[in-house]
Amino acid sequence: MLVVVALWVRNRGVQDLTGVAPGLTSLGRLTGLVSTDLLLVQVLLMARVPWIERSFGQDRLAAWHRWTGFTSFNLMLAHVVLVAVGYAASEDTGPLGELWHLVTTYPGMLLAAAASLALTIVVVTSVRAARRRLRYESWHLLHLYAYLGVALAIPHELWTGTDFVASPAARAYWWTIYLTAAGCLVLFRIGLPAWRTLRHRPVVAAVVPEGPGVFSVYLRGRHLDRLPARAGQFFLWRFLDGPGRSRANPYSLSAGPRPDLLRVTVKDLGEGSRRVATVRPGTKVVIEGPYGRLTAPPADGRPITMLASGVGITPLRAILDEVRVPVTLLYRARTADDLLFKDELDAAVIAGGLRVGYLIGPRAGEGSWVPAGFRDDQLPRWVPGIHTHHVYVCGPDAWMSVAAAAVLRAGVPPRRLHTERFSW
Secondary structure, X not given: OHHHHHHHHHOOXXXXXXXXXXXXXXXXXXXXXXXXXXHHHHHHHOOOOHHHHHHHOHHHHHHHHHHXXXXXXXXXXXXXXXXXXXXXHHHOOOHHHHHXXXXXXXXXXXXXXXXXXXXXXXXXXXXXXXXHHOOHXXXXXXXXXXXXXXXXXXXXXXXXXXXXXXXXXXXXXHHHHHHHHHHHHHHHHHHHHHHHHHHHOOEEEEEEEEEOOEEEEEEEOOOHHHOOOOOOOEXXXXXXXXXXXXXXXXXXXXXXXXXXXXXXXXXXXXXXXXXXXXXXXXXEEEEEEEEOOOXXXXXXXXXXXXXXXXXXXXXXXXXXXXXXXXXXXXXXXXXXXXXXXXXXXXXXXXXXXXXXXXXXXXXXXXXXXXXOOOOHHHHHHHOOXXXXXXXXXXXXXXXXXXXXXXXXXXXXXXXXXXXXXXXX
């Protein structure tokens, strides 16, 4: 951001502010430059760069990606308005007429208009009210128009954007950040998944029901122990079995990775997850990942407490395979039939090292993380000394917010509260 502003200043950005028309045009240039810079940062945030993923976690990157995108879009609108009004003021014409003149006569501007339309589609479908009405698969497909918008914007920036070509420093900066963003996309969204899929050759071994609308997929492959995967992480999976094979869906490992076997557990939440239930053994799979930071804590000897709700037990069940300290699991479900991996959990209790409390029943209310008949402030009594533990919380988004707040009220420092949100 500092580089972009410095390049604008160097290209007489401040001097042009002395007049109304050139001042509006100069501010339009600045908002366009910052908008483009943020758009490329937004691409990098979701380029699946491994060291960025490990440092921040995909849920935090997704939140930054979202707000960076909205900010970039708003600045793009400001860029269009300011440039049109500035040019109109200098030529004594109307802003709409001037905008039409710019689009139809300036090099690359028709492509820029198409880029704006593509980015508008992405932003409109990213508003929460719109996302609730869309299937994940449809939303994901529409979201790919962002890359089209970035590509279509390049010609007008190079042909009419004086700040892009004003100096060797400006050209070096913009070409570097464009090529970096494109290179990361190609390398980490296409190249690395393709290489790992070809190397490990994962195929479906079996699909096993776990509960109402929930099933586990077992996958075999070559040298699966060489995947840099840890219990609790997730992959993006493409099952190559016909319609929908091009769409990836995120599913967490529900057991610690083994040299010859991976297991993911899927809840029927839409067309993509429902289709996985019908996948046949032998189906080839494309994998992208692993991602996520919801993994076993550092080996500091502290006990662990886990709070799970519904299918949120999935990554926590996997983490149980890696930890070697006492664990207390509080597992909330609406009915006993909704409990997943109960036999495995009960066997772990018998083997020692795990204590489980099943919290069965409908929620006491929207602001509660426990079933009716329980109190939200009982956590320190259920888990004495919880303020010294590592605490994991996983479940539906709204439930997680309430449960995490209860954990913090119990005295657990934020640095020892481990969460990862999987909402899109």
